[in-house]
Amino acid sequence: MRAWIGMIGLLCAFGASAAPKIAVTDLAYEARVEEYIHQVSASNNFQASGYHASGASTYSEYESRNSYIEQTELRKFSGDIKGEILKSRQFQLVQGTPYTADAKGDVYDVIKRIKAGNFKGADYVLFGTLSDIDFTQDINALDHTNSYSAVLGLTLVADFSLINTRTYEITSAFTAMGEGQDTKLVNSRDVRVSLNRPRVVKEVSKALGEDVARQLAEQLGGGYQDPGQPPLRNNLPRDEAPKILR
Numbered sequence: 001m002r003a004w005i006g007m008i009g010l011l012c013a014f015g016a017s018a019a020p021k022i023a024v025t026d027l028a029y030e031a032r033v034e035e036y037i038h039q040v041s042a043s044n045n046f047q048a049s050g051y052h053a054s055g056a057s058t059y060s061e062y063e064s065r066n067s068y069i070e071q072t073e074l075r076k077f078s079g080d081i082k083g084e085i086l087k088s089r090q091f092q093l094v095q096g097t098p099y100t101a102d103a104k105g106d107v108y109d110v111i112k113r114i115k116a117g118n119f120k121g122a123d124y125v126l127f128g129t130l131s132d133i134d135f136t137q138d139i140n141a142l143d144h145t146n147s148y149s150a151v152l153g154l155t156l157v158a159d160f161s162l163i164n165t166r167t168y169e170i171t172s173a174f175t176a177m178g179e180g181q182d183t184k185l186v187n188s189r190d191v192r193v194s195l196n197r198p199r200v201v202k203e204v205s206k207a208l209g210e211d212v213a214r215q216l217a218e219q220l221g222g223g224y225q226d227p228g229q230p231p232l233r234n235n236l237p238r239d240e241a242p243k244i245l246r
Helices: 002-018 079-088 110-115 197-219
Strands: 021-024 027-049 052-074 092-094 124-141 148-164 170-186
Touching: 021 079, 079 092, 079 124, 079 197, 110 124, 110 148, 124 170, 148 197, 170 197
Parallel strands: 021 092, 021 124, 027 124
Antiparallel strands: 027 052, 124 148, 148 170
């Protein structure tokens, strides 16, 4: 009995170690930042001579407009992606080094970040980039009533690539989307409506994580496989031709 228990423990340990390790990045994005500076300075200089005083004033004005691109990572939507990947039991998760404002280099250059050791211990990196994010808020009249519906919606679209940290091969690539909304009924357009923004963000995060895990499973055949190996198939029996029961 003890021998069987030991063998089962070894098999479990081997199965856990066989699962590849993956690091999930936060969503990379860049935004154009506009900076406006308007500075005014004035000073007065007085000189006294006997009973008389004379003075002079100076005035200067400075105006500047600057525009630059800021790169960073959106950290609000990766938690549910990690959670759904853990549920699939296809991978083990490891924590990578997040991109910060002090980081040197392009946030989109994931190969350089891999070479720099930002994802130590990971066999693969799931690299996500933000394609589009859109908040919408509308008030719509309901036909044949005195009521209105106030709607707050959010749609997020992101592109993902699963990259081998040793060969830099892209094993999987897809676009995923998350949507969410909060709706409330009001009796007048003048009524102040408080829509639940955190709930909308949570719904989007959950939907995005589910879409990512689903597409990973579809492209990897429902489980992990080494490059060059035939696609994994399920264990269901083949379909049989219909039979007429008499």
